[in-house]
Amino acid sequence: MEKTWRWFGKKDKITLSMLKQIGVEGIVTALHDVPLGEVWTREKIRDLREYIESYGMRWSVVESLPVVETIKYGGPDRDHQIEVYKQSLRNLSAEGIHCICYNFMPVLDWARTDLSHPNPNGTTNLYFNYAEFAYFDIYILKREGAREEWASFTFPEGYGVGRNVLEEADALAKTMTPEKDHALVENIVIKTQGFVSGNFSEGDEAPIQKFREFLSLYKGIDKAALRANMKYFLEAIMPVCDECDMNMCVHPDDPPIEILGLPRIVRTEEDIRWFLDAVPNKHNGLTFCAGSLSAGAYNNVTALAREFASRTHFVHLRSCHIFPSGDFTEASHLGGRADIVELVRIFEKENPSLPMRVDHGMTMLDDADKGYNAGYSFIGRMFAMGQVQGIIATVDRELGIQYKQPGFFD
Numbered sequence: 001m002e003k004t005w006r007w008f009g010k011k012d013k014i015t016l017s018m019l020k021q022i023g024v025e026g027i028v029t030a031l032h033d034v035p036l037g038e039v040w041t042r043e044k045i046r047d048l049r050e051y052i053e054s055y056g057m058r059w060s061v062v063e064s065l066p067v068v069e070t071i072k073y074g075g076p077d078r079d080h081q082i083e084v085y086k087q088s089l090r091n092l093s094a095e096g097i098h099c100i101c102y103n104f105m106p107v108l109d110w111a112r113t114d115l116s117h118p119n120p121n122g123t124t125n126l127y128f129n130y131a132e133f134a135y136f137d138i139y140i141l142k143r144e145g146a147r148e149e150w151a152s153f154t155f156p157e158g159y160g161v162g163r164n165v166l167e168e169a170d171a172l173a174k175t176m177t178p179e180k181d182h183a184l185v186e187n188i189v190i191k192t193q194g195f196v197s198g199n200f201s202e203g204d205e206a207p208i209q210k211f212r213e214f215l216s217l218y219k220g221i222d223k224a225a226l227r228a229n230m231k232y233f234l235e236a237i238m239p240v241c242d243e244c245d246m247n248m249c250v251h252p253d254d255p256p257i258e259i260l261g262l263p264r265i266v267r268t269e270e271d272i273r274w275f276l277d278a279v280p281n282k283h284n285g286l287t288f289c290a291g292s293l294s295a296g297a298y299n300n301v302t303a304l305a306r307e308f309a310s311r312t313h314f315v316h317l318r319s320c321h322i323f324p325s326g327d328f329t330e331a332s333h334l335g336g337r338a339d340i341v342e343l344v345r346i347f348e349k350e351n352p353s354l355p356m357r358v359d360h361g362m363t364m365l366d367d368a369d370k371g372y373n374a375g376y377s378f379i380g381r382m383f384a385m386g387q388v389q390g391i392i393a394t395v396d397r398e399l400g401i402q403y404k405q406p407g408f409f410d
């Protein structure tokens with residue numbers, strides 16, 4: 001697999017020369033300074049591409065070229081926004097970039113309630129607690145219908161046995177303070193969304209109000225409608241993808257559950273099969289995010305990899321641990337529900353040059369207080385990258401593929 005790394009542009013505290021030292025071959029990035037809904041110009045793309053290449057690496061994957069809300073909910077200007085998207089695709093391809101990671105999650109990209117949950121070894125990781133999320137939904141967002149939905153919430157079989165999330169959220173409400181509320185909003189909305197080129201940014205003064213406005217756009221949009229809008233988008237852009245040899249790869253929903261009354265359409269085997277079959281073009285593919293998929297107790301991650309390897313254009317390697325309570329956290333890249341050794345074997349057999357990045361490293365040693373984006377530590381991710389490089393080298397030996405560690409004489 002091609003060893004890539006998510007880098008947040010020239011302002012990232014983690015520099016390309018640091019990445020060169022740890023065996024990174026390809027960069028995964030975006031034009032983070034271009035406002036949502038504007039064309040990515042060739043000049044801007046070229047400038048960043050040349051900068052990356054001056055360090056001896058290539059710009060392997062765009063993560064993300066954001067799909068704006070109007071395309072997702074089918075707003076009046078969606079055709080205009082699809083034209084904007086197509087032009088960005090043409091410009092990227094003209095600069096030699098042929099792989100786009102995007103998502104089709106309404107309003108919120110990935111979500112966690114705690115960004116520094118302690119591990120037994122003294123490091124910290126991202127964590128999702130259902131009761132805290134329900135509290136946010138009912139008491140902070142005050143979403144209509146939230147209470148009723150949480151009252152009938154059920155965990156996948158075998159998890160959260162005897163748990164009543166609504167009662168827990170009500171109990172939590174008695175202990176919360178304005179400071180704790182603020183911290184939860186920061187975790188769910190600001191710190192996790194701000195850097196992914198989504199709808200929210202660090203400077204938002206009234207994120208909850210903004211959140212409510214976004215949610216209101218989805219009134220009446222159910223799963224079938226969202227699927228139809230995804231199909232509409234993919235069908236519209238496929239001719240350009242064919243012309244430009246552009247691989248589109250949708251990122252699974254994270255976490256893979258329905259939240260905030262919004263439909264989620266890329267979370268299970270059935271979902272993935274649906275969108276691949278709905279637009280049966282090889283350029284319509286998947287970002288195989290082992291982490292997001294492993295947070296769904298109903299997903300057998302290895303079986304999904306086997307089934308969808310041929311339509312996978314990009315891989316995120318990480319793994320989640322689901323507690324008996326149903327809450328989940330990031331596991332070690334050598335543990336958890338995603339068997340990364342087996343995944344590397346499957347993908348390496350399918351296509352040894354498939355781009356792969358490690359995802360969501362723990363915060364460890366010197367990482368704290370460095371101001372890294374949540375989940376995107378340096379030492380923690382480097383540690384995971386070292387583990388994954390070892391796995392790739394071992395699998396390559398088994399498969400008779402010559403493994404090359406970049407940056408050395410041999």
Ligand code: DNO
Pocket residue numbers: 063064101102103109110196251359375
């Ligand atoms: C989170 C990321 C996601 C991903 C987008 C792709 O850590 O994996 O934010 O980049 O969903 O559009």
